[in-house]
Amino acid sequence: MNRIPVDIAQLGDVRFLGAQTRTDPEGKTVLRDGVPVQRVSILVAPPEGRREVLEINVARVEPVRGAEYAKTRLVNLTARPWNVDGRDGISFSADDITVIGQPQGDNK
Secondary structure, X not given: OOOEEOOHHHHOEEEEEXXXXXXXXXXXXXXEOOEEEEEEXXXXXXXXXOOEEEEEEEEOOOOOOOOOOEEEEEEOOEEEEEEEOOEXXXXXXXXXXXXXXXXXXXXX
């Protein structure tokens, strides 16, 4: 199935929670076009609706780093439905993720 573009503006406030390098069941780093893939946890707070945590895959040479709850910019976020062995869900990926701000409530 094709990737579905996500309207990032509808996500509302987007905050960084953390990131880790993805590994396969054998412990090897998952690569996309030779670049390590990271799974980045993002908290989204849409103006209408409840907060949710999205796990977004992004291929980057440099790890995504930032302070927890810092504002975050997503570039070309897409959703892709999946179904494996009777389980299903939606995986998210982005062309880039950049932590751009201070943590929520930090007035530095």
